Amino acid sequence: MSHTVAFADLATSDLTLETVYLGGTQGNTADDALAKLLPVGNQGGFRYKRSPTADRAALVVLFTSGTDIDWPDELDPQTGIFTYFGDNKKSGNPDLHTTARGGNSLLCNAFEATHATVGEREKVPPFLLFEKAAPGRAARFRGLLAPGAESVSADDDLVAIWRTKDKLRFQNYRAKFTVLDVGKVERAWINDLIAGTAPVTSAHCPLVWRAWVKSRSYEALIAPSTTIVRSKAAQLPAGKADQKILAAIHEHFDGRPHDFEKCAVAIWRMMAPATATCDLTRPSRDGGRDAIGQYQLGPAADPVLIDFALEAKCYRASKSVGVRDMARLISRLRHRNFGVFVTLSYFNSQVYDEVRSDGHPIALICGADVVNTLKNNGYGDLAAVKGWLQTLFPPAK
Numbered sequence: 001m002s003h004t005v006a007f008a009d010l011a012t013s014d015l016t017l018e019t020v021y022l023g024g025t026q027g028n029t030a031d032d033a034l035a036k037l038l039p040v041g042n043q044g045g046f047r048y049k050r051s052p053t054a055d056r057a058a059l060v061v062l063f064t065s066g067t068d069i070d071w072p073d074e075l076d077p078q079t080g081i082f083t084y085f086g087d088n089k090k091s092g093n094p095d096l097h098t099t100a101r102g103g104n105s106l107l108c109n110a111f112e113a114t115h116a117t118v119g120e121r122e123k124v125p126p127f128l129l130f131e132k133a134a135p136g137r138a139a140r141f142r143g144l145l146a147p148g149a150e151s152v153s154a155d156d157d158l159v160a161i162w163r164t165k166d167k168l169r170f171q172n173y174r175a176k177f178t179v180l181d182v183g184k185v186e187r188a189w190i191n192d193l194i195a196g197t198a199p200v201t202s203a204h205c206p207l208v209w210r211a212w213v214k215s216r217s218y219e220a221l222i223a224p225s226t227t228i229v230r231s232k233a234a235q236l237p238a239g240k241a242d243q244k245i246l247a248a249i250h251e252h253f254d255g256r257p258h259d260f261e262k263c264a265v266a267i268w269r270m271m272a273p274a275t276a277t278c279d280l281t282r283p284s285r286d287g288g289r290d291a292i293g294q295y296q297l298g299p300a301a302d303p304v305l306i307d308f309a310l311e312a313k314c315y316r317a318s319k320s321v322g323v324r325d326m327a328r329l330i331s332r333l334r335h336r337n338f339g340v341f342v343t344l345s346y347f348n349s350q351v352y353d354e355v356r357s358d359g360h361p362i363a364l365i366c367g368a369d370v371v372n373t374l375k376n377n378g379y380g381d382l383a384a385v386k387g388w389l390q391t392l393f394p395p396a397k
Helices: 007-012 033-037 103-114 187-194 207-215 240-252 257-271 323-332 349-357 367-376 382-392
Strands: 046-049 059-064 074-076 081-085 127-133 138-147 158-165 168-179 275-280 291-297 304-313 338-343 362-365
Touching (some): 007 033, 033 138, 046 103, 081 138, 103 168, 127 168, 138 207, 240 367, 240 382, 257 291, 257 304, 257 338, 257 362, 257 367, 257 382, 323 338, 323 349, 323 362, 349 362
Parallel strands (some): 059 127, 338 362
Antiparallel strands (some): 046 059, 074 081, 081 168, 127 138, 138 168, 158 168, 275 291
């Protein structure tokens, strides 16, 4: 059960990781927990103290509901990387940086300073991540964020991406942040920031923030999962919209399961962009491998290529991948190879447990993973997914 802080205590509370800060009970915007907890207002994904323009924001709250299917913010607790989308989310505004809340301008300035000098990083406001929680207008604190990540290059940590809506093209930012390894942000530091004190000059500044400013070092809060066998419910989409997406993919390839193999390769490439070659095998002679490929590690000038085998099953959500299906792939894995198994359904508990317990190097990609991957790559609703399917995998005439 989550630790909670009462609405009456918010103004003096520290920010503790995974704590839920409760909203009021008046039934209006005055109930907003964040507005009581921090002087950042009660609306929007970007909330801040003072102006969002360069050198002027004292602190920034990134608030995510986790329900925007077109722009799916995502926290990966196992790497400490948080993906956040900017605030130019609708067609009709051709200017990437001119938005009502100034969020994209703020991102641009912060990431530019991140890759500049120590003096410039000193001006970057601390980013505080909150997500919508129950009940009412409560919010959960997910961590202190620094722009960028150790594993993401300067060219990739803030990217302007194109989207199409209402037949109009427009751009928005996709930003990568690191959740720093600090379990509590002290109220004393917040008070200093609000008073205008530069983050690193405060005696209450977290050491990990000082380290990031000084050398752009990322001491990430990494929290490996304690669960290695996902349940059936965890492997399938929970929401009706996502379930319809998965059903549409199955329907598109119904009666032609071998055509799904090309789609499975495309899904894998979205998940693992360092994939080099990946070629489909002949359907009649695949031997438990629908595709074989190589994954690239190391520098581009001198890469190490690791062979892998991919198996794809176009099963409907009600049919699980069983022991026999998995055994075919395992039997084909050679020393220093790994496997990829892509399905629109789920892996039954026996299969999942045996793969993990025996240490087989196999990526298990289930129906929920397929939908989430598509959403993270811009195919966030049923119409977008159907368009993707028709364009890349049209039925044979």
